[in-house]
Amino acid sequence: MKRQVDWDSNVYQWHVWVYENGNNYPLTRGKNESYQPKWAPFDSVHSKTLAYLARPSERDRKRQIFIKPDGDVTAFQVSYASEDITAFQWAPSGEGFFFVSREVEAKPIKKRREIYGDIEYVNREYRNSTLFYLDLQKGLDKTLQASKLPKDLREGNENKENNGTKEEKDELSIQFTCLKNLHIHDFDVASSGKKVALLATPSPNLAEQDKIEIYILDVDSKEVNKLDVPLVGVKRNILFSPDSTCVCFTYLRTGKWFDDKYIAVYNLDNNQITKLTPDVTGINECVSPLRWTTKGILIWWQYKTSSKLGILKLDGKVTPLVADNKSYIQIAAISLDGENFAYIKGGSQDCYELYYNDVRATNQSSILTNKAFAQKEVIEWSSLDGTKVEGILCKPVDFDSSKKYPLLVRVHGGPKSTSLPVALDENTYPIESFVEKGFLVLLPNYRGSNGYGEKFRSLNYQDLGTGDYADVISGVDYLISQGFVDGDKTGVMGWSQGGYISAFCATYSKRFKAASVGAGISNWVTYYVSTDIYPFTHYYLGDTPWNDMKVYEKASPMTYIKNSCTPTLIQHGDSDKRVPVSNAYELYRGLCDVDVETELVIFKNMGHGVNKPGIARALMKQNLIWFSHYILGESIEGESIEGFYLD
Template identity: 40%
Template sequence: MNYFSPLILLACLVGTYAGLAQAPTIDQSIAMKSVSNPQLSPNGRWVAYTLTRANWDDNAYDTDIWIANTATGDKFQLTHSKKSNSSPAWSPDGKWLAFLSTRDEKAQLYVISPTGGEARPVSKFETGVTAFKWSPTGKQLIFSATVPDIKTDKERKEKYSDYEVVRDDYKMVHLYLLDSLDKEKPAVAKALTKGIGFSVGSFVVSPDGKKIAFDASKNPDIINGHTSDLYVLTLGDTITRKIVSLKGPDQNPVWSPDGQQIAFTTANENEFYFYSNRLIATIPATGGTPKTLTNTFDENASLLEWTVSGILFSGYQKTAAHLFSIDPASLKIDRLTKPDKLIATQFSFSKDGRQMAFVGAMPNQYPEIQTSIVSAFAPRVLTDMGTQLASYKTATREVVSWKSVDGNDIEGILIKPANYDPARKYPLLVVIHGGPTGIDLPSVTADRYYPVEQFAAKGALVLRPNYRGSAGYGSKFRALNVKNLGLGDYDDVISGVDYLIGKGMVDKDKVGAMGWSQGGYISAFITTYSDRFKATSVGAGISNWATYYQNTDITPFTRQYLQGTPWDNADVYQKTSPISYINRAKTPTLIQHGELDKRVPIANAYELRLALEDKGVPVKMVVYKGFGHGITKPKSMRQVMEENYRWFSKYIWGESL
């Protein structure tokens, strides 16, 4: 027997706690499969969906398309090629599925029979396909793509090698038409939009197939997202007209069933769109004055479909997520899904709008592909992802709430060991979500970044707080950390810690915190602002808002939340920056960051690391080569999770690993 096999080494790594063998290992957690993007066939009889799994051999997360029968639940894998196959879309007659595949490196369009067989390529576009839609005739596909290099671009690269003029060198995204889908070789795409006047975002074809509604911004730079407006293109002559131009982003057009109106999401002249509610509005397809519909819905309304029965949209309600319908005439809103605690997302609908498919879960359940009649909700579960957990004894999740320092109600997800003993006091690990408009939910998903199941099995409580700014609690709650980032967030976290200590559940001397992105920023704030925590882990976190503002690719985010720039609002930038409190810092800190992160540039990590080192605070920094803001490969995810496991095992449990 090889006593140094990977499995034995992993067992040594994760310790000998009695309940540990009953929890999934880090590798097993990373390898958990997940389903998403259910697409109901026009007749409602079939659902195409994607299944994602870890491919350890190629160090990738691979996605394939599966088909399920909505009546029998029978299912089969439709695509089997190497690389990922995603974004399935039914032809209007239901005889074909189009999808995107990276089997030739760049994403291209393929079509396949839903009964199986070989997929046929229908595009060979130089830059790859971004998104696509079927024409209602089923004889054409419209797609968006980044424009290829023109002759002068190629000559420039040849003469000077490659370089970029910042805020000037943009490659626009435009619309293209494929109208020869029955040929053996991919057809040449016809450009429908051109030039440097705008860059296309989402788009949809009118019911009669003669027009395309789309949103487009000044250029593809994320800092110009607020310039997104609505356009209508006539396919016959490719003439484009702008029909909506409100302050803030206007996006996601959806046609009315008769093709006379267009629904869309809008900030409705609110310049602070990062934390204000996105509303649904309608406008005549020829242009006019927009009419907002969802003013009484105090959350972001995610527009889905316009059927003869009303406009369908989804939205969070605290730690639940539901489907809603609004009558565009009376503005009456009805919730269509139940019970209250259901978490339902990613909806699609049959051609007549009477049936739907979605990803759904109740608390402590794994998300599954489900179907139901729209008007009489009675879900049928088609997948069995939850069986992956059958051989493990996993932690349990429940929603808890407490009062923050300023009296605001805060909720969070409390994760307890499977063998939780109410007579014991446990170590507490706080895992903080990103966003800040993210949200933690009580459903079960595969661990990423932080080995929650391993921590619970080792004997810890895990708290995932939905701190101020989180989605699901209304626009006022999302705005509570404006000019108050870090400070208000810390109050929400520490009051949750004190709540659990007061309940007699937590050992106050064994508390740690961790998070990625905005969660990494709050963890960095905890590092320098507080001495209450034994250890922290800062994943892709901000340490200095001025450094962040000067380097990030999303400067409007900072200007909105901090109400200005470092040049005109220096006091706010200073008081909300972890680095401002470095002289207080005592907490051992693990820093993890992607080398090529543009969202939170790695200068933030180096700044925090050096400051902690100068102050004599234990610090370790790990840089993930080739990665941006997220870790997208399973082997690197393994290192992230094992690094966190070792860090907290040392500082919370006193182990030497």
């Protein structure tokens, strides 16, 4: 899949591309987007048919399954689900699809809305994602029958349904898990087609992720049985073995979010569990299974700023698939027999590219030809407590160590994430423009980051803020000690957890000349009572604020607001449920009250992430102007950087 930009409509668009015999082409174009491409099983009657998700029309925006048979120019809609289809798999026979879609809204709630307006009873009413099966031929028959009608009659039927004169009901699909209090997070279909493994919680409430259980659905009887898995915490990545006798899944070692993620195998014949832990596999990091092949399980894991692929046997033996130890592999896929595989990989001199059996199939990096771009170097330093910390230093091509450069720090989110030395790997902050303007940019992989083991990820337990600041400022001081950074010209920025750390740096310390806080937490109590993932605070701060207010106060930027003197730009979406916008208003009001220069920019209808290319441009432009003004001394009203207010 490729993400493309429609600047005129100010939207990102996703399209499925096919790469075949050296040629490539998109399945869809323009507003007709496509997602989640899946080839039919190779030994089925539809073996050369590609299925994907798309929206049928501008009027009907619910994602449905489409198929494109080999050689056909036209794709056919085959599903008519009442709500968006969020995930699907081919049945092993190729004769249909299993898919997940949300339950239709209950009639009493619809009636209540008509009488009283839109009301939400928090944690009382929800609509689970449930599992369905669609017979492919039935879907094709309905599509072909509809195609024989004149356009006005087809549209007339659609209008009747949309006006509410006809109940929205999927007459074609079989629903399996309705009324069983199961919200499906992930599923996999056994090769026999007779069983489906499910990962499910009682509701879609994100705070219930720790309650994920594993179930086996018998397709013929529709019975759902829970497996007895005595492993606590979040479980993910469910996969059937090729012979349908086992399932594998991942779990967190003790249930804590910063634990290593291990693979476990459940034998359905004898109910025995085998744990593929580091003492068995030799991998001391989070491991993700991608597909169970006849040769073993395709796994992905990260090591510092690179990642690896391998085939894992049940005895723990791992056979590496890719020899490159310096690049980062984003995602991978493999054939059932394990003979052919594909992956997307990027490096310091390359953008992310598609590879098939280690041969590059795309040329996204052509945009770098004859262009100067930031050179990314992995560096290491010691934090204030002696902890070894890595980061990425972004430098100009003509970097001169005898000069002194202004320095900006861009802190990644997460904290379970990683800054990587991949060319042009940034869509929120204008790293290339900063470097072109004369800045160096440091991307620290502070404590809590992925890729450095469980011990490192757990170091910020009950040490959020102060520990993060120690890792950031020690990196700044390390670069100053090398002689090529001007310690009087430093700034810090970040989004989400990176925004929080930037806010903490701005209020806790006087070291930075400017800061930018993107969707950041300003007060952990404010965050705890309003976020959609409040258990996050339990795992990192240790308790609720009512039981340990001191740890919340210690970690909150607002605690140090009277100490602040750093000019701070605050950017936030007003529809952010992850870090609600109240955090931005609280920081802004506090900075204003202590007479610190600040700007608050609220992006309407934006959630926690950047959802429009125009917003991405605005974020980058505002940050470039902000740091150029407060660190380089350029005037906000000056001709070279006018336009901070985008007018």
